Amino acid sequence: MMQLIKSAAEMQQEADRIRTAQRKIGLVPTMGFLHAGHLKLIEEARTSCDVVIVSIYVNPTQFAPNEDFSRYPRDFERDKTMAQNSQVDILFCPENEEMYGDDFGTYVEEQEVSRILEGKFRPTHYRGVATVVAKLFNICKPHVAVFGQKDAQQVFIVSKMVRDLNFDVTIVVVPIVREPDGLAMSSRNVYLSSADRKNALVLHEALASLERRIRNGERDVRVLRSEAENMILGKGSPSIDYVAFVDPDEFREIDRIVKPSVLVALAARFSGTRLIDNALISLDEH
Amino acid sequence: MMQLIKSAAEMQQEADRIRTAQRKIGLVPTMGFLHAGHLKLIEEARTSCDVVIVSIYVNPTQFAPNEDFSRYPRDFERDKTMAQNSQVDILFCPENEEMYGDDFGTYVEEQEVSRILEGKFRPTHYRGVATVVAKLFNICKPHVAVFGQKDAQQVFIVSKMVRDLNFDVTIVVVPIVREPDGLAMSSRNVYLSSADRKNALVLHEALASLERRIRNGERDVRVLRSEAENMILGKGSPSIDYVAFVDPDEFREIDRIVKPSVLVALAARFSGTRLIDNALISLDEH
Numbered sequence: 034m035m036q037l038i039k040s041a042a043e044m045q046q047e048a049d050r051i052r053t054a055q056r057k058i059g060l061v062p063t064m065g066f067l068h069a070g071h072l073k074l075i076e077e078a079r080t081s082c083d084v085v086i087v088s089i090y091v092n093p094t095q096f097a098p099n100e101d102f103s104r105y106p107r108d109f110e111r112d113k114t115m116a117q118n119s120q121v122d123i124l125f126c127p128e129n130e131e132m133y134g135d136d137f138g139t140y141v142e143e144q145e146v147s148r149i150l151e152g153k154f155r156p157t158h159y160r161g162v163a164t165v166v167a168k169l170f171n172i173c174k175p176h177v178a179v180f181g182q183k184d185a186q187q188v189f190i191v192s193k194m195v196r197d198l199n200f201d202v203t204i205v206v207v208p209i210v211r212e213p214d215g216l217a218m219s220s221r222n223v224y225l226s227s228a229d230r231k232n233a234l235v236l237h238e239a240l241a242s243l244e245r246r247i248r249n250g251e252r253d254v255r256v257l258r259s260e261a262e263n264m265i266l267g268k269g270s271p272s273i274d275y276v277a278f279v280d281p282d283e284f285r286e287i288d289r290i291v292k293p294s295v296l297v298a299l300a301a302r303f304s305g306t307r308l309i310d311n312a313l314i315s316l317d318e319h
Numbered sequence: 320m321m322q323l324i325k326s327a328a329e330m331q332q333e334a335d336r337i338r339t340a341q342r343k344i345g346l347v348p349t350m351g352f353l354h355a356g357h358l359k360l361i362e363e364a365r366t367s368c369d370v371v372i373v374s375i376y377v378n379p380t381q382f383a384p385n386e387d388f389s390r391y392p393r394d395f396e397r398d399k400t401m402a403q404n405s406q407v408d409i410l411f412c413p414e415n416e417e418m419y420g421d422d423f424g425t426y427v428e429e430q431e432v433s434r435i436l437e438g439k440f441r442p443t444h445y446r447g448v449a450t451v452v453a454k455l456f457n458i459c460k461p462h463v464a465v466f467g468q469k470d471a472q473q474v475f476i477v478s479k480m481v482r483d484l485n486f487d488v489t490i491v492v493v494p495i496v497r498e499p500d501g502l503a504m505s506s507r508n509v510y511l512s513s514a515d516r517k518n519a520l521v522l523h524e525a526l527a528s529l530e531r532r533i534r535n536g537e538r539d540v541r542v543l544r545s546e547a548e549n550m551i552l553g554k555g556s557p558s559i560d561y562v563a564f565v566d567p568d569e570f571r572e573i574d575r576i577v578k579p580s581v582l583v584a585l586a587a588r589f590s591g592t593r594l595i596d597n598a599l600i601s602l603d604e605h
Contacts, residue, residue, distance in 0.1 A: 041485050045485075045487045049487075052338065052339070053338070053339060053341060055339060134482070134483075136479075137483050138429055138430050138431045138432075138479065138483060139427065139428065139429040139430070139449065139479060139480045139483035139484055140427075140428055140430065141425065141426070141427050141453075141484070142425065142426055142428065143424055143425040144424050144425070144426065145424045146424075163425065164484070167427075167453075167484050168484055168485045171484055171485040171486050171487060172485045172487075174487075193422075193424065193425060194425045196420070197420075197423050197424060197425035198425055198427070198450070198453050198454055198457055199327050199331075199454045199457040199458045200457050201331045201335075201457060201460075283422075
């Protein structure tokens with residue numbers, strides 16, 4: 034039977050009890066509206082942990098005032114059923130008042146990678162992410178926390194936070210889960226009209242095309258970016274936030290591909306719905 | 320026999336072992352050069368905890384480039400003996416490379432109280448304090464952490480960080496320990512010439528005088544501050560950074576004393592040595 038916990042103090046006590054019994058805790062932090070991508074994270078947590086906690090919390094501090102916090106899709110009953118069916122042990126689902134008191138004012142901030150790519154378009158986003166993940170770590174006391182590669186920059190920043198602040202948590206990353214037609218799974222996909230839903234496939238196709246071009250020897254990021262941008266703009270003229278080529282070890286943008294792998298990350302808006310996708314491309318096939 | 324631990328990973332493993340054995344951990348974070356004030360903190364930790372950890376680490380991120388990081392007094396052998404004699408269980412004394420890697424870049428920052436009083440004169444100080452305390456909490460995994468009231472603002476900010484980020488740590492505060500003549504204990508007192516050492520007594524005397532004036536009915540902060548400043552300036556003309564009157568619940572400066580207690584905090588420099596002191600003054604004697 035899945036436990037439902039809403040209080041941070043109660044969750045901490047329960048985590049202490051589990052740890053004292055020498056059982057291993059895996060945490061899957063989510064904003065709810067669960068999809069097959071989340072279920073993969075839960076499955077992954079189960080492989081190495083005795084107790085799987087899923088947190089469901091739409092974190093206001095990672096949304097800017099002009100963003101979609103209030104209309105972000107929520108369906109708690111459906112989430113609960115999906116979690117139960119996935120053998121989740123504890124669903125931690127705090128209210129806003131439990132997470133942020135009126136006088137809240139202490140933030141965790143990674144100060145370099147947080148400012149590029151997503152961070153350029155969403156300046157306070159990763160400060161909100163780092164802060165809420167630190168809070169969830171302190172509340173759920175996991176041995177392992179599982180994140181999706183879908184937000185590659187988030188994975189990098191959270192891993193860096195763990196190292197920099199000595200959180201005793203192992204970060205496990207799960208590959209992007211896609212719809213059968215290639216669209217990366219996202220709770221935000223429900224925002225898409227059916228026309229935009231089709232057009233959005235171009236993001237995945239552009240990444241696949243970049244992979245072929247890079248494996249065929251193209252190393253100049255300017256050339257590659259312009260090809261990808263033309264391809265994306267041809268499908269319903271979305272607005273592109275960025276198509277970025279990143280050194281995956283340091284998460285810094287590069288001009289030329291010299292290392293054996295490159296992370297290509299992109300963000301575009303289809304009629305106002307902002308989607309991200311990425312691919313870690315190895316220069317040699319395997 | 321006191322354990323000496325220099326590695327964060329080893330300290331975490333040891334903390335896990337202690338916690339699994341259901342023993343309670345008390346942490347006393349220090350910058351070393353221990354004095355009777357620190358010993359009181361250790362004593363306090365002992366009253367409620369099974370295992371007392373003292374950390375000794377002169378934290379570079381809480382010093383500005385123009386401050387006394389490099390000449391801050393250090394005497395590890397003496398500290399070790401004092402800790403041993405005080406029945407400390409574990410001395411955690413990491414090197415700089417253990418605490419801050421070359422690519423360190425994630426900070427914890429309380430964003431309001433950190434900017435006033437000390438924070439005005441030391442703009443990055445409390446960011447460094449909050450960050451290193453968060454790290455020490457994640458490394459030593461204490462149930463209880465003991466701080467001195469000597470840095471009242473630090474106590475407030477650390478307590479706020481604990482609440483805001485859900486650290487499962489109880490903060491215990493120990494009153495200021497003073498030399499027989501009234502000077503607040505501080506590792507920095509060794510910087511003082513014998514003339515300045517005598518002049519510095521005026522800080523304590525000014526606080527005592529303010530207490531009398533407040534209990535006798537004076538409520539106007541402008542009047543009280545000007546009296547205290549004149550008194551302090553009369554003793555060897557130190558430079559005063561601030562004499563502040565603070566609402567102890569919210570840590571906000573006030574113009575007029577209306578609540579039943581007020582925190583008076585001050586900072587002054589005697590030939591370049593910066594000293595702080597404070598007193599929590601209740602309006603009614605008891």
